[in-house]
Amino acid sequence: MRILIADDHDLLRDTLVLFLEGEGDIETCSAANFDDAMKKITSEGPFDLVLLDLNMPGMNGLEGLSKAMEFDGGQRVALISGQATREIAEKVLEAGAAGFVPKTLPAKSLVNAVKFMAMGEQYAPIDFMTAVEEEEVNPLAEKLTKRELQVLKGLTEGKANKEIARDLDLQEPTVKLHIKTLYRKINASNRTQAALIAREAGLF
Numbered sequence: 001m002r003i004l005i006a007d008d009h010d011l012l013r014d015t016l017v018l019f020l021e022g023e024g025d026i027e028t029c030s031a032a033n034f035d036d037a038m039k040k041i042t043s044e045g046p047f048d049l050v051l052l053d054l055n056m057p058g059m060n061g062l063e064g065l066s067k068a069m070e071f072d073g074g075q076r077v078a079l080i081s082g083q084a085t086r087e088i089a090e091k092v093l094e095a096g097a098a099g100f101v102p103k104t105l106p107a108k109s110l111v112n113a114v115k116f117m118a119m120g121e122q123y124a125p126i127d128f129m130t131a132v133e134e135e136e137v138n139p140l141a142e143k144l145t146k147r148e149l150q151v152l153k154g155l156t157e158g159k160a161n162k163e164i165a166r167d168l169d170l171q172e173p174t175v176k177l178h179i180k181t182l183y184r185k186i187n188a189s190n191r192t193q194a195a196l197i198a199r200e201a202g203l204f
Contacts, residue, residue, distance in 0.1 A: 001118050002046070005030045006037035007053035007080065012103065016051075019107050020114060034058030034068075041072050048118040049098060054081035054088070062088070065097060078117050086129060099123030140201040143185045149203075151178040152186075156195040156204050 003020060005028060007013040013030050020026045029044050031037040035058050041050065050068055058064065068077045079092050082103035089100040098117040101110060102125060113123045141149060147168070154164035161179070165172045179191075188194035198204055 001025055001048050001115070002027045002029070003114060003118060004028070004037060004040055004045075004047045004050045006032070006034065006040075006051065006056060008032050008056040009053070015107070016110070019111050023111060023115070026115070026118075032056070034060075034064050037068070038071055041068075041075060045072065045075075048076065049114060050075045050077045051080050051101070051114065052077060054079050054084055062091060062095065065092065065095060069095070069097065076117065076120070078114075078123070089124060089129060093122065093124055097122075100128075101125070102128050104128075138201060138203055140186060140198070140203055144182055148178050148182040148185070151175060152182055152194060152198050153204050155179070155191050156198050158195075 003026060005013055005016050005020075007016070007030075010032070013032070017028045017030055020028050029040055029047070031040050033056055034052070037050065037052060041047065052059065052064060052068060054061065065077060065079060068075055076098045078098040078101060080101045080103060081088070084092075084100070084102070089102075092100045099113065099122050101113050101123065105113065105125060109125075113125070117123045144152065150168055151164055154167060159167070161172050161175045164170075165175045168175070179194075183189065183194060186194060186197050188197055
């Protein structure tokens, strides 16, 4: 069984190589970035599995996954990541990848996952895929009603009251009232300041 591991974190890459080769029936090859991985596929392939780090140089996110899967006549490619969300994991699997492996997996589970994928199966950790993601609530957003947030978004886009009223299907005096209230809630004295506060808080 031959595996190519591409990851720019030396420690993680070397640890993975060590664990996999310790299994006895796995031969590994490694690369530190996407371009090197592609060269290794050409010069040292074929591989039963190519394991790519989502955030390493040259990957460009899921674009790298697609390229690798089609490269040199096609590969079985899986993604490994320490930061990816469940949404990204789902896209990876929908794209037909061999699997998605979070770096948080214990070493033994990681080795088993790699073997599983190299044998032609698709892998996704159940715990990761079914975990309820905690939605981060912006502290500034918590102070405002849904309507006030919509009005504030209009302000950050530089829209006049009339435009905001039209977009939200409101009367202009109602928009003015919302603006007045949200100014008070976020400590802004004018439109520019309100827009600036919203942007600095990462609201829009």
